[in-house]
Amino acid sequence: MSSQIKMHQLRAFVAVSRQGSIRAASRFLSLSQPALTKSIKELEDSLGAQLFIRRRQGVTLTECGEIFFKRASLILEELRVAQEDIAQRLGTHSGQVNLGVGASIARTIMPIVIDRFHREFPEVKVRIAEGQLVSMIPELRQGELDFTINTYYQSAYDNELLYEKLMDKEYRVVCRRGHPMEKARSIKELLHCDWTMPTPRGSYYKLLSEMFSEMEAEPIISVVCETFMSCTSLLAKTDFLSVLSVDIINDPLLGQSLVALDLDLPLPKATFHLIQRKDSTLSPMAAHLAQLFRLYCR
Incomplete structure (x- = not known):
């Protein structure tokens, strides 16, 4: 590597990967397209590898880019959580909690839990993704979801995730x-x-x-x-x-x-679990929201 990787290069790379083009990432980050292009070029030089294939419609990740994206997006999410964790421990009730729920949870317990959480911490933003666990694995892996309340089936992900049983549903x-x-x-x-x-x-x-x-x-x-x-x-x-x-x-x-x-x-009854990555620690706000789900599920 010719130089040290910088945070702004990681942010530029992850934004372009998610948005699918330099132009869209430029709007998303409120940065100029030349500045983004320069950051990506510097990152590729540091890694000694091409990360994107440029096409007329936008960009796609190379094989090296795919591998690096998984790590880079996780680093940025962990940094965000760490910053919010410190702020929350110092008494600042802000930041964001990213939550996944199964459909039956979304229609029953979730509204009560979110309403109570919002009344207690109105400054904290909450993002809710709905779906089955299989659709949430990528976001859990990359730190984009703090946890999910969902059903569980034995799979290859068992060594990556923690499963805490909450309740059975008929x-x-x-x-x-x-x-x-x-x-x-x-x-x-x-x-x-x-x-x-x-x-x-x-x-x-x-x-x-x-x-x-x-x-x-x-x-x-x-x-x-x-x-x-x-x-x-x-x-x-x-x-x-x-x-x-x-x-x-x-x-x-x-x-x-x-x-x-x-x-x-x-x-058969469906068993719902609170599911999160094994190597992650919930921020105080995410932990509080998880505790509310435990309370209302039981």
């Missing part, structure tokens, strides 16, 4: 009110129906798929809904079936249009 087969199969009592009666589910790579739905397969009564999932809104809209307005948590079905807004089937064999 799940049921769900349909619209007035569905022709509303009185069905077994999964096998429903195999001819149209089904929608989130991605089967997700923790709970992977477990569910395995259970259906063992029963030799696995529904054919013809539509995959990646968002809760698209799933519930499809259920409410068509004859599609799905599997959702009972507390979502009991929601006053959804309960008027959706019903849970009373099947002879109950579905």
Whole structure:
């Protein structure tokens, strides 16, 4: 390496990687394009490696760039958390907490927790990402999420993440009110129906798929809904079936249009965990928010 890597070079590199072009990163950082280009060139010279391939539509990372991005983005996130940690320990209640939640948590416990947290610490910004754990692994790895409240399924990430069990949720087969199969009592009666589910790579739905397969009564999932809104809209307005948590079905807004089937064999419960990186320490504000989730989940 010809010179020491500087923080402004890391910030420039991460911004260009995330924004996809020098122009977009320039607007994001409020810096000139020549200044950004110079920082990237200096960084590449220091590393002795090309980090970007320049294209007409923008830039893409090289193989070296991909490897360096994972480290660089984590360094910047850790620095941000460290700065906020010191400020918070000195009594400044500011900074940002980045949180991930599963759909059923987002519709039930999350609003109560966030409202209380915001009333206690109105200066702290909160970013909430919604989805299954599998979609949040990259952000957890790179420090862009402090923690997530989600279901867990044994995987290759076990050596990287900490899992703290919070609660179990009951799940049921769900349909619209007035569905022709509303009185069905077994999964096998429903195999001819149209089904929608989130991605089967997700923790709970992977477990569910395995259970259906063992029963030799696995529904054919013809539509995959990646968002809760698209799933519930499809259920409410068509004859599609799905599997959702009972507390979502009991929601006053959804309960008027959706019903849970009373099947002879109950579905497995979904276990929700507080999940974070093993090598990370939560800032005081993130730790306080995590504690509120523990309180309301139990």
